[in-house]
Amino acid sequence: MTALDTAVAALMRRVAQEAILPRYQTLAEHEVIAKAANDMVTIADTEAEALLAEGLAAILPEAAIVGEEAVHADPALSSRLDNGLCWIIDPVDGTNNFAAGKPPFGIILALSDGGETQSGWIYDPLQDRLCIAHKSKGAFVNGERVSARTTGLTPPIAAISTVFLDPAQRAAVQARIAPYYTLVDIPRCAAEQYPRLVLGVNDISVFERTLPWDHAAGVLFVNEAGGMAARPDGTPYRTDQHGQKGLFAASSPALFDQFVKHSSAE
Known part of the structure; x- marks a missing residue:
């Protein structure tokens, strides 16, 4: 250290x-x-x-x-x-x-x-x-x-927070995401959720609120471990993006890209 x-x-x-x-x-x-x-x-x-x-x-x-x-x-x-x-x-x-x-x-x-x-x-x-x-x-x-490792499971494990989603967003998760992933409860703790992505417990996490004290360290941790955490459009997460919502994190870039594809499908 x-x-x-x-x-x-x-x-x-x-x-x-x-x-x-x-x-x-x-x-x-x-x-x-x-x-x-x-x-x-x-x-x-x-x-x-x-x-x-x-x-x-x-x-x-x-x-x-x-x-x-x-x-x-x-x-x-x-x-x-x-x-x-x-x-x-x-x-x-x-x-x-x-x-x-x-x-x-x-x-x-x-x-x-x-x-x-x-x-x-x-x-x-x-x-x-x-x-x-x-x-x-x-x-x-x-x-x-x-180094970040995936769960290796099929379908992959997705921990998705729906606490701050409106009913339409929740419905979209069920329609677009649920068929392709095993959905699990979130720990309601970013200090636990980000390590889970690196340590082979979860493959995907989705966050609506992206406040810097919750996410700055975790996003960096996942990315430096070889996973991928970014905005849904792939742009980097920054701490000066006041009020911006939406953040995807995955155990690998391939899982990130796959999730983006499923989440944006009509």
């Missing part, structure tokens, strides 16, 4: 031990707040984000910081993603799972530069699994280089 990886990993583990794991399965009712439908925040999210922001500012002071909860409070902060170096923080990804006292959940951090993700870190504190990716330098799990 690089010196940056060592510092970031130590920070993520410390924050997990101090702010996240002590709250796991011990949250009081008043420590869980609904931000919107199907979207929660807990005291662990806010405490962890504060600690992560403080630690990342010390590691790389020249970088701006964009945290999920900070942007929820002040949406204008997302403009920091447009220019220069920027840390991106998801303090507890999979908050709904965490609030329910069940896995998976994790911490996701990314470092972007002018809207392009340069590095990503995805940490599962229950498994102590750390996924790291750096642009043009490969993907790693707990220090070991990894």
Whole structure:
């Protein structure tokens, strides 16, 4: 691991031990707040984000910081993603799972530069699994280089989130996708979903919302492992594409292309 990886990993583990794991399965009712439908925040999210922001500012002071909860409070902060170096923080990804006292959940951090993700870190504190990716330098799990592998199953396994789809979009998934894939439930946790694509658990994932704290690190991880994650038209995912929806991820470029063909068929 690089010196940056060592510092970031130590920070993520410390924050997990101090702010996240002590709250796991011990949250009081008043420590869980609904931000919107199907979207929660807990005291662990806010405490962890504060600690992560403080630690990342010390590691790389020249970088701006964009945290999920900070942007929820002040949406204008997302403009920091447009220019220069920027840390991106998801303090507890999979908050709904965490609030329910069940896995998976994790911490996701990314470092972007002018809207392009340069590095990503995805940490599962229950498994102590750390996924790291750096642009043009490969993907790693707990220090070991990894290459994305498919499930090898026919039909391929597709994990498709329908939570934020309208009824017409859901119907399209059933008509266009279901005949060609085995559809499985999503873990409602990008910190788990992206590793599944690399580690041979799922072949395809589809996301409607593509917020940078959820996806910047995972997209880089899949691509650096030799899979393919991009917009449905094949263009790269960027962290400065504010409000843009739609993202496909696959264990291989061939599976990506195949899925695009099926999903766009009339």
